[in-house]
Amino acid sequence: MIVIKGIGWITKTEYGSIIKKLQGNYNDLKSLHSHLQHESVLKYAIKNFGRFDAASKMTCCSIALALNDAGITYSEHMKHDIGILGTNNNGCFESNLAYFKDYVSCGRTIARGNLFIYTLPSTPMAEPAIYFGFQGPLLYIKFQHNQIPSMLHYAGKMILRRETSKMIAVEASEEKSVCFVLGKQDNTSTMKTLSLEDIIDTIKKISDFDEIVIMLQRKGAM
């Protein structure tokens, strides 16, 4: 059976996790990065964090919160058989516009490579894969409806097909992110887990992000 082992979330001003019931406020993503490092949620600094686009920053921080929630440790020298599936509404639309407007403003003579690399919808998943050492499958999927439940269902199927042993399923945009750690149920572990099917059923009729977080917090408190 596939279960949810940890959940992390971020809005523009708040962050938290579900199983360890962490919650706090922050001013900007740079200060959140420092704060999460201070709290050992991030084990070491994320290289070039300041250069990431907003979606990549949100993704990295929500994954750190979710891994911490799941009690999964990592280090600079360890790699893990963990896959990552990302989704959102717009792909990398904002980064596409920023890159091409910058290129046109330079007289269509030179583009910025550092902006170009964020014009792939999968880049916000690639940055954390490098930092956390995820060696499993990496992909972005745009689902037509029920974004988060569809993502969870899809990530669960990838584990059942033995493509990887654990999956990070993350919805991230410039303004919000929620991340789930999925894995097979381990009957020898004492860590609390949540039923994947129950979470999918609970959130599939909710479209508002804040309401989803409140519902997840209720589930985590049970």
Add this chain to the structure above:
Amino acid sequence: MTGTKAVVVACDIVTPYGWGIDSCWNGLLSKKTAIGHLDRFPTEFFLTQNAAVVPGLTYGQDKSIVIKMLKPLLQKNISSIPEDTFLILATTTGEIDKLERHVLNETTDAASSRPDKLLEKILLLCGLGSLGIVVSAACASSSIAVAHAAGMIISGENDCVIVVACDSVSEFVFAGFSSLMALDKDMAKPFDRDRNGLSLGEASGFLLLMSELRASRENRSVIGEIAGWGLTNDANHMTGPSRDGSGLAMAIRKALKSADVSEKDIGCFSAHGTGTIYNDSMEIKALKTVFGNHKVPVYSIKGGTGHTLGAAGLLEIIIAFESLNKKIVPPTVNLCNIDNEASGWVSSEPLTVNGSVTISTNSGFGGVNCAVVLKKY
């Protein structure tokens, strides 16, 4: 898992060699490249003025390039696509030329370049009412999409899935790759000792997969089987591959295990083979790690078609099935002086395929790797 097989029952492509699989296959066998001078947009400030584009498509007017490729292709084949087919669209930038036009002269709505908008159009072009998804994983987008289509069939989730893949040569992408110094000044020369970068290309295509049971029930002729796959990430660098090829080697091993075949069963190998120094070197290292002294014939089609980005995987899988069914390993176009590292693995001449199993691989930005095992049916 149901124990059923995922088989390919229909496919078609448009490439810089022209419309249809035969034009691409014959172009590769002729050893002539489809890479040539690019006149779609100003290129004088970039590393190269060359790319591989589909002949006869007008850039920067009304419809996007990918729709100009896909509309005739899908309309021609619509009778072979059942109404209950699930759609997976694979692309990296889709209709990005619409965003270009918005920024340059505000003639289009920039949001119309989003991949979900393209998905809606492709559903209509395929005559499908059902849901679909967009898969994007850099240059492995469509090979991962094909792997997952097979996974949906083998697990019993769906019994008919179509993968549609597309990407175009645009100013947006051309300027970006030029800024990364990834383009060869002349043209891509995969596995050549004088290689110095990739050439951009464009293509579109589709692959229709069914469960073996349904294909048999509908009397479909089977092109081949998607027998297994392996997906990994280097977790190493955003734009460069892991130098030792360990990530790709892991993907190939996973794919072999998933297909329940050994390296000795592999008759030939379709490499990503972009023509960049680091990619091709990494791939040969991965091959040596997995195959050891058992040298299999390796080829890349990108010296002919250019690097078609998100469409590359699907295009290469279709050519790999052609290779299996015709028992010919296509030559690596533009290969003149084989790199020492690749000596004995790649060839500028066509060879005979010994075996009924092949592997097609792709790697991309963010360290993504995909290996797909294909079997003759």
